[in-house]
Amino acid sequence: MTDRLARARTSGVLAVLRAPSPELALETAEAIIRGGITGIEVTYSTPDAPSVIRELIARHGDAAYIGAGTVTTAEQAQAAADAGAEFLVSPGTLPDLTRAMLDTGAVVMTGAMTPTEVMGALALGVDVVKIFPASLGGPSYLGALRGPFPDAPLMPTGGVKPDNLAEWFAAGSVAVGAGGDLANSASIKAEDWDDITQRAARFAAALSAVRG
Numbered sequence: 448m449t450d451r452l453a454r455a456r457t458s459g460v461l462a463v464l465r466a467p468s469p470e471l472a473l474e475t476a477e478a479i480i481r482g483g484i485t486g487i488e489v490t491y492s493t494p495d496a497p498s499v500i501r502e503l504i505a506r507h508g509d510a511a512y513i514g515a516g517t518v519t520t521a522e523q524a525q526a527a528a529d530a531g532a533e534f535l536v537s538p539g540t541l542p543d544l545t546r547a548m549l550d551t552g553a554v555v556m557t558g559a560m561t562p563t564e565v566m567g568a569l570a571l572g573v574d575v576v577k578i579f580p581a582s583l584g585g586p587s588y589l590g591a592l593r594g595p596f597p598d599a600p601l602m603p604t605g606g607v608k609p610d611n612l613a614e615w616f617a618a619g620s621v622a623v624g625a626g627g628d629l630a631n632s633a634s635i636k637a638e639d640w641d642d643i644t645q646r647a648a649r650f651a652a653a654l655s656a657v658r659g
Contacts, residue, residue, distance in 0.1 A: 451554050451574055452554065452574060452575065452600060452621060454512045454533060454534075454554075455486070455512065455534065455554065455575065455602075455621060455622045456621060456622060457512075458484075458485055458486030458512040458622060459486070459622055459623070459654045459657075459658075460484050460486055460607075460612075460622065460623055460624075460625055460629070460650050460651075460654055461486040461487070461488045461512075461514070461536075461602075461604075461622060461623070461624045461625070462476075462479045462484050462486060462487050462488060462625055462626075462629045462630050462647070463488050463490060463516055463604065463624050463625060463626035463629075463630060464476060464479075464487055464488060464489050464490060464493065464516075464630045465490050465492040465493060465517075465626070465630065465632065466493045466630075466635050467493075467494070467635070467636070468493075468494055469493065469494055469495045469498055469499050471635055471636075471638070472489060472493045472496075472499045473499055473502060473503065474638065474640060475630055475635050475640075475643055476489070476499070476503055477506075477640075478640040478641075478643035478644045478647065479629065479630065479643060479644070479646075479647045480507065480511055480647075481644045481647070482643070482644040482645065482646065482647025482648040482650070482651060483647055483648055483650075483651030483652075484625075484629065484647040484650050484651055484654075485507075485510065485511045485512055486511070486512045486622070487503060487511060487512070487513050487514070488514050488515070488516035488534075488536055488624065489503070489513070489514070489515055489516065489532075490515070490516035490517040491515065491516065491517040491518060491519065491523055492517050496515055496523075496527065497515075497526045497527055497529070497530035497532075498530070500513055500514070500515060500527060500530040500531060500532050501530040501531055504530075504531040512533055512534070513531070513532060513533060514527070514532045514533050514534030514535060514536060514553070514554070515527035515530075515532045515534075515535050515536065516536040517536070517537070517538060518535050518536060518537045518544070518548060519537065519538075519544070520544065521543070521544060521547035521548075524544070524547050524548045524551055524553075525547070525551060527551075527553075528551035528552070528553050532553055533553060533554060534553055534554035534555070534556060534574075535548045535551065535553045535554070535555055535556070536556045536557070536558075536577060536624075537556070537557045537558060537577075538558045538577075538579060539557065539558045539559075540557040540558060540559055540564060540567055540568040540571065540573070542567075542571060545557050545568070545571045545573060546571065549571070549572060549573070554574045554575070555573045555574050555575070556573065556574060556575040556576070556577045556602060557571075557573045557576065557577060558576075558577045558578075558579040558604075559576050559577070559578065559579075560578065560579065560580070560583070562592065562595060562596075565578075565592060565596055565599065565601075569596070569599060574600065575600045575601070575602050575621060575622070576599055576600065576601050576602070577602050577603075577604055577624065578592070578601055578602065578603045578604070579603075579604045579605055579624075580604070580605035580606070581603030581604055581605045581606050581607065581615075582605040582606025583605075583606075585606065585611075585614075586603075586611065586614035586615050586617070586618040587618070589601060589603055589615065589618040589619060589620065590617075590618035590619065593618065593619045600621040601619060601620060601621060602620060602621055602622050602623060602624060603615055603620055603623055603624065604623070604624030604625075604626065605624075605626070607623045607624065607625045607626075607628065608625075608628045609628075609649040609650050609652070609653040610653070612650070612653040612654060612657060613653070613656065613657050616657050625650060628646065628650075629643075629646050629647060629650055630643065631643065631646060634646075
């Protein structure tokens, strides 16, 4: 594993954060970090995502691993990198977009589902192949991809929960992305930060158990 992925591996779980406002995004991220999950993927579904990224980095520095998700344009990639994002995540792998993401110098994670798509992402030189939506095949599908791609850094997103976290890592994940089961949309809208923190704590406990 390269040094570029050391922070992703250490974080283990990246919280996929979608919030209706920058303010709620910040509150959600703080609740998640309090629960013990320090990897935060601020998606571009969140208004003014770069400002959220910049503020979280100002508050937490190296104590949290902060990046941007749902990156779909080169402009978004550059804006996130300018805000200090350590990693950039796209739901798919478009060659021109991927090259623009790589040009920022940030760790690049792009989406794939089929073996052909995985090959395409690896050929472009991405750091991590995001298997999405991973819920379609589950841990067994990720394990099957390990046959032809034994050394590929794979990160499932979708369908990741505390009670199946061990299965995902056993199947060969370098890290996992967790969305609704962690940064729950209903809890965000209700501003139920205790619930978000408890969800994060369950993920953190499951991750700790995986690592022994």
